[in-house]
Amino acid sequence: MELLFEKGGEGRRSRYLPSCDVPELAPKTHLRASAPALPQLSEVEVDRHYEALSRRAYGVCEGFYPLGSCTMKYNPAVNEDLAALPGFTDIHPLQPAHTVQGCLNVLRITEKFLCSITGMDGFTFQPAAGAHGEFTGLLLIKAYHRDREDTARTKIIVPDSAHGTNPASAAMAGFTVVNIPSGPDGCVDLEALKAAVGPDTAGLMLTNPNTVGLFDRNILEITRIVHEAGGLCYYDGANLNAVMGVARPGDMGFDVMHLNLHKTFSTPHGGGGPGSGPVGCKDFLLPYMPGIRVRDEHDVLSALIPERSIGSVRGFNGNFLVVVRALAYLLALGREGVPEAAINAVLNANYMRVKLAGDFDMAYDHTCMHEFVMTLQQLKDDTGVSALDAAKGLLDLGIHPPTMYFPLIVHEALMVEPTETETKETLDAGIEALRQIKKTAETDPETLRHSPHQAVIGRPDEVEAARHPVIRWQETKA
Numbered sequence: 010m011e012l013l014f015e016k017g018g019e020g021r022r023s024r025y026l027p028s029c030d031v032p033e034l035a036p037k038t039h040l041r042a043s044a045p046a047l048p049q050l051s052e053v054e055v056d057r058h059y060e061a062l063s064r065r066a067y068g069v070c071e072g073f074y075p076l077g078s079c080t081m082k083y084n085p086a087v088n089e090d091l092a093a094l095p096g097f098t099d100i101h102p103l104q105p106a107h108t109v110q111g112c113l114n115v116l117r118i119t120e121k122f123l124c125s126i127t128g129m130d131g132f133t134f135q136p137a138a139g140a141h142g143e144f145t146g147l148l149l150i151k152a153y154h155r156d157r158e159d160t161a162r163t164k165i166i167v168p169d170s171a172h173g174t175n176p177a178s179a180a181m182a183g184f185t186v187v188n189i190p191s192g193p194d195g196c197v198d199l200e201a202l203k204a205a206v207g208p209d210t211a212g213l214m215l216t217n218p219n220t221v222g223l224f225d226r227n228i229l230e231i232t233r234i235v236h237e238a239g240g241l242c243y244y245d246g247a248n249l250n251a252v253m254g255v256a257r258p259g260d261m262g263f264d265v266m267h268l269n270l271h272k273t274f275s276t277p278h279g280g281g282g283p284g285s286g287p288v289g290c291k292d293f294l295l296p297y298m299p300g301i302r303v304r305d306e307h308d309v310l311s312a313l314i315p316e317r318s319i320g321s322v323r324g325f326n327g328n329f330l331v332v333v334r335a336l337a338y339l340l341a342l343g344r345e346g347v348p349e350a351a352i353n354a355v356l357n358a359n360y361m362r363v364k365l366a367g368d369f370d371m372a373y374d375h376t377c378m379h380e381f382v383m384t385l386q387q388l389k390d391d392t393g394v395s396a397l398d399a400a401k402g403l404l405d406l407g408i409h410p411p412t413m414y415f416p417l418i419v420h421e422a423l424m425v426e427p428t429e430t431e432t433k434e435t436l437d438a439g440i441e442a443l444r445q446i447k448k449t450a451e452t453d454p455e456t457l458r459h460s461p462h463q464a465v466i467g468r469p470d471e472v473e474a475a476r477h478p479v480i481r482w483q484e485t486k487a
């Protein structure tokens with residue numbers, strides 16, 4: 010496909026804008042010596058170009074998108090309109106508080122709702138993503154220990170069923186990462202945890218539901234062991250879609266956590282758009298919170314920085330409009346709707362898991378949360394068709410593949426997250442597609458090994474694409 014830079018011709022432009030009717034004033038010193046090599050195109054050429062680009066992309070509006078650990082659910086479009094209201098978009102973060110009472114109220118109410126959903130005592134909206142939230146939460150843990158002059162606590166325990174960002178964030182925050190294994194049931198190995206904790210334990214990070222889609226049945230025991238050793242407990246709540254309104258991390262003994270508004274609370278995930286990973290904590294960690302906190306004095310809202318704040322982790326209140334979408338979503342769903350969404354997410358995942366259990370090996374044979382993991386090791390041994398081949402084959406059937414080769418603790422993994430927003434017909438079609446892949450693997454494995462056959466791009470060299478991405482157009486002087 011040609012780039013805009015390769016299209017167009019001298020002098021083409023949109024004819025509808027009036028020409029400049031004031032003198033052009035630019036300091037000579039700031040003028041560039043030669044005109045930039047910008048493409049010159051008519052409006053319709055530009056329009057067709059972007060239209061063609063959008064047709065090459067696959068999104069949740071095209072079809073089923075069961076990408077595990079990503080919660081690619083359909084988000085109500087009306088929330089986009091609400092986030093685009095001029096009262097939210099046409100303000101400046103440095104405006105005096107009395108002129109932005111409504112926006113401060115959005116932060117305050119959303120914080121209150123998130124507290125009641127999670128059992129935390131306060132939230133900051135500064136972090137721009139889940140991993141950013143983890144980093145922020147770990148800095149809170151660090152500040153807490155440092156304030157108590159407990160400087161020996163330098164280690165963060167991370168089970169092997171944690172999301173990959175957990176150990177990375179802990180290392181970035183300056184901690185030593187201690188990995189502990191999970192048992193054959195997919196839950197944290199309690200004996201390994203007991204052996205790992207000690208006077209050097211700063212805390213534990215638990216992804217729950219974990220990356221194999223299971224709710225850790227020993228969760229209360231886990232937080233008790235860590236607390237008894239003097240550590241704090243961090244809850245990776247990026248996948249709250251499975252438990253929101255049903256169970257609260259704050260009641261399970263967690264001190265600090267993050268949420269992904271861009272997974273669970275009505276901001277589309279993926280595509281590189283703005284995200285939000287608010288961090289919540291218990292009372293005793295609130296003095297360390299980054300950024301401003303909204304204070305309510307007789308219904309007059311003001312903003313203040315906590316006394317022992319770790320500083321700012323991002324400008325102002327992070328991606329504020331993502332918070333507006335979350336509030337709209339929460340208000341629309343209400344007390345009944347929030348747990349209903351979670352329950353349906355879990356129901357849909359278990360429906361697919363049970364239906365597919367006759368055709369594929371499940372990595373863990375019990376009730377899952379919002380996602381489940383299959384292992385295609387046996388299929389690969391029998392037919393030579395790998396999880397990658399199966400995923401590529403699904404593209405030809407018009408379905409976005411599940412997450413593949415993650416979590417790392419399962420061989421030839423496919424991780425399926427249907428989400429609560431899909432109908433039974435869509436789930437059934439997804440099940441049929443996976444069954445068809447299996448049939449093709451048994452009868453015509455060669456076809457799958459060269460799939461996709463319908464997609465615009467076949468099999469790119471993914472390592473090359475990740476290590477040496479070509480994302481910038483270079484002018485080639487003819």
Ligand SMILES: *Cc1c(COP(=O)(O)O)cnc(C)c1O
Nearest residue numbers: 078138139140172174216245247
């Ligand atoms: C997605 C995810 C993250 C990371 O969130 P980002 O916004 O991509 O940084 C962390 N933990 C879990 C469990 C996740 O699913």
